[in-house]
Amino acid sequence: MSRPPLQFLQAFVSAARLGNLSRAAASMNVTVSALSHQMRQLEERLGYPLLTRHARGVAPTIEGRRLLEQIGPHLDAINDAFRPFQARRDCVLTVSAVPTMASAWLVPRLGRFVAEYPQIEINLQSSQLLVDFERQLQFDAALRVGDGNWSGLVSEPLIDEWLVPMASPALVERMGGIGALPLTEWPLLGDPDGEWDRWFALTGTKPPRRYIAILDDSESHHRAALDGVGVALGRVTRAHLLLQSGQLLLLSDQRLKTPWSHWLVYPERSKAHKGFLAFRQWLHAEADTHRRDMQGQ
Known part of the structure; x- marks a missing residue:
């Protein structure tokens, strides 16, 4: 028996995990008819049913559960491996910030950014750990605290x-x-x-x-x-x-x-990201406003 096409296996894993053909088809951007056809083809190749149909959806058979346990983790690993190499979208921006700066300064201002740039989806991840931009390619920028010296990155001062x-x-x-x-x-x-x-x-x-x-x-x-x-x-x-x-x-x-300040830090590749460029401009404007407020406080 030849190896089944990868999309057949993806269709099965999605249907088995979601328990519903309509939701599985939507997650794969195909029609329910196309997904059902792929499932029939896979079951014919294997020679036994993988899913049972019931009133509320579908469930894996005994053979289906065994197959899911074997191939599910491998498909997840493939998806994880390819995710950093997927085409960057200018409308999606991922930023890291230390939790205290995120909650006390950035988050209260984000409403203005969202109102000004409703087309940009910003993903803010709070962590004390520094992002490794060479390995964590999904990140576009970070707000860091320090002296501005981070090798291989562009560092722009925001606030003392x-x-x-x-x-x-x-x-x-x-x-x-x-x-x-x-x-x-x-x-x-x-x-x-x-x-x-x-x-x-x-x-x-x-x-x-x-x-x-x-x-x-x-x-x-x-x-x-x-x-x-x-x-x-x-x-x-x-x-x-x-x-x-x-x-x-x-x-x-x-x-x-203090000897340290707040900085916007990013890799050179982010200069080609339109969503980041909009965020960068907005962030510096907010920092300017904050400095003026501090002078009057």
Whole structure:
């Protein structure tokens, strides 16, 4: 017996998994009649039925289940192998971003991008892991935090990051108001990176002997400050919405610039992607607006 055509096997796997010939045909962009014909041809080649028909659809026979277990994973592997090499579509854009930047800054603005470019489908994937653009060809760009030095990639600065002590209105009231007491007498949330040491060096004051808690990431700092636990040396960009809404208050007019910033990073190939070029232009405009807002805050 000669090997069955690949499309016959794809038709069977789709029908067996979906349990419905109409949905299977739609997933393969063929008619139900064409898919049924392929199934009959495959069953005739093998000499036994692969699907049983019932009122609500189809189900694999015993032989069908055995065949599905044997060939299903191999067809999945073929599809996965070819997916990165499929033609890029200018209307589909895939972007990676660290979770804190995605939720605190990018996502609240995405509505404006969607309204301006309704024809572009944007897939935003949040992860702390850096995208390998050479291997993960489905990604067009990433929002990263660092010094802008990523080998083999185009890096464009978006926003600087600044540190400022911030606290909840409830804590400010409890302490008698902003400026009522020296900052060292407030309950301070420490960090393992020594950022407070840099802050007190900037302001020319001595750091406290102890902090009420040591938190190892900016999200935890902002959350604890929001809950009134203590004062966070917060990231102004990441806490922008909390500051704008009055849920957090800045305790100083001074700002400490961090050694890292927020960047748009992408491979050279993305310059040929019309959807990415539209996103890039929009993103820089949003970053410009954000910087102007920060100057007035």
